[in-house]
Amino acid sequence: MTFQPSTLIGIREADLRDANEASRLDRFVRAHPHATPFHLAGWSRAVATGCGQRARYLVAERASGGIAGVLPLTEMRSPLVGRALVSAGFGVGGGVLGDATEELAAGAWDLAQRLGCPSVELRGGTGPAGWASDQTTYVGFTRALAASDDAELLAVPRKQRAEVRRALGNDGEIAIGSDAPALGEHYRIYAESVRNLGTPVFPAKLFRAVLDQLDADILTVRHAGQPVASVLSLYLNGTVYPYWGGGTEAARGLRANERMYFALMSHARGRGCTRFDFGRSKAGTGPAAFKKNWGFTPEPLTYWSRSVGPKREINPLNPKYALMVRTWKRLPLPVANLLGPPIARGLG
Numbered sequence: 404m405t406f407q408p409s410t411l412i413g414i415r416e417a418d419l420r421d422a423n424e425a426s427r428l429d430r431f432v433r434a435h436p437h438a439t440p441f442h443l444a445g446w447s448r449a450v451a452t453g454c455g456q457r458a459r460y461l462v463a464e465r466a467s468g469g470i471a472g473v474l475p476l477t478e479m480r481s482p483l484v485g486r487a488l489v490s491a492g493f494g495v496g497g498g499v500l501g502d503a504t505e506e507l508a509a510g511a512w513d514l515a516q517r518l519g520c521p522s523v524e525l526r527g528g529t530g531p532a533g534w535a536s537d538q539t540t541y542v543g544f545t546r547a548l549a550a551s552d553d554a555e556l557l558a559v560p561r562k563q564r565a566e567v568r569r570a571l572g573n574d575g576e577i578a579i580g581s582d583a584p585a586l587g588e589h590y591r592i593y594a595e596s597v598r599n600l601g602t603p604v605f606p607a608k609l610f611r612a613v614l615d616q617l618d619a620d621i622l623t624v625r626h627a628g629q630p631v632a633s634v635l636s637l638y639l640n641g642t643v644y645p646y647w648g649g650g651t652e653a654a655r656g657l658r659a660n661e662r663m664y665f666a667l668m669s670h671a672r673g674r675g676c677t678r679f680d681f682g683r684s685k686a687g688t689g690p691a692a693f694k695k696n697w698g699f700t701p702e703p704l705t706y707w708s709r710s711v712g713p714k715r716e717i718n719p720l721n722p723k724y725a726l727m728v729r730t731w732k733r734l735p736l737p738v739a740n741l742l743g744p745p746i747a748r749g750l751g
Contacts, residue, residue, distance in 0.1 A: 412464065412506045413464050414464075417462045419447055425448075438639065441490075441491035441495070441496045442475055442491070443617060444475075449612035450492045450751065454493065454748040455748060456480065458478075459514060459518075461476060463507050471506075472507055473499075474498070474499050476523075477490070477492025481750060483746060485521065485715045486715075487523065487524055488518070488520050490528070493609065494751075496528075498525040499529050508523075509531075521710055522708060522715060527704060535709065536707050537705070540706070541684070543683050544681035544691075545678060545702070547678055548643075548668055551672075558698050563696040563697055563698070567661045570657075570662040577622065578622070579622050581614045581620045586611060590607050592631070592633045594736065601730075603743030606744040620636060622667050631650060631657055632648070633648065634667060641676050642676060642678040643674075684701075685720060717750050
């Protein structure tokens with residue numbers, strides 16, 4: 404399918420099954436200063452493999468044949484919250500990357516109409532004229548990594564630094580990997596963590612696909628031989644992105660999350676990373692306060708959307724989901740893990 408909103412720039416849907424095309428797109432992404440892992444072709448492929456949601460990756464090309472911009476879209480389908488084209492599905496970033504904002508946005512809207520999707524959601528990137536914007540729901544947290552563990556401790560504000568020191572004093576083992584046992588430990592911990600928050604867990608297949616398709620690994624904290632906290636992180640252009648993380652009920656008393664993130668900073672530094680992207684949180688929430696306590700300054704994230712009628716609503720803090728959240732928290736974990744993935748695969 405090819406779109407032509409401009410005589411100078413052509414918009415077409417990329418074939419991510421073509422290794423040469425995918426490599427060409429990734430070269431463009433990696434060279435761009437505002438790129439995120441969610442712009443990489445591998446992210447779109449992982450979402451398609453792990454959740455069955457179709458990738459609709461748009462590329463803008465100049466008459467000379469060079470890439471002007473990209474827009475990784477996911478065609479999200481959910482019986483609970485409806486359909487939408489999302490950039491990027493299951494990501495906290497995405498949106499238009501490059502110099503063809505209006506053309507790519509027009510191509511995305513045209514594609515949405517052809518597919519019968521009532522809305523397009525762009526998570527970050529440059530904003531197209533006339534689209535609705537949201538700058539109040541989410542904030543992001545990014546800062547430079549310090550040069551050493553000692554310097555990193557000093558970069559953490561005093562109160563949180565004391566918590567990190569207590570965490571380092573607890574008996575704990577750090578394990579890093581990406582094999583099946585590492586993923587199994589991570590998924591068990593993450594599933595318990597999101598159940599406790601009242602939200603369904605993503606399919607395990609998504610986590611495996613992300614590990615297969617992207618530069619990613621898992622860091623797990625064990626206490627007395629038992630895994631208590633774990634995070635799956637992404638890496639791109641010298642930045643580490645701790646993305647899917649959580650802890651068991653025992654993690655709080657052991658300060659295992661503090662141990663985990665401090666260990667990840669050290670691990671990422673050893674991999675040559677210079678920045679730590681703590682991800683997004685909803686403004687005014689406990690997770691946002693936790694990240695701020697580590698010395699990160701919250702920065703508003705801008706999301707863009709265009710819809711026919713009301714935009715789909717997937718924010719679990721919305722009052723209309725309150726009963727569902729309270730009910731989910733009370734589900735036995737095996738039941739939540741059985742029911743969760745078929746629901747969560749459509750919520751990205």
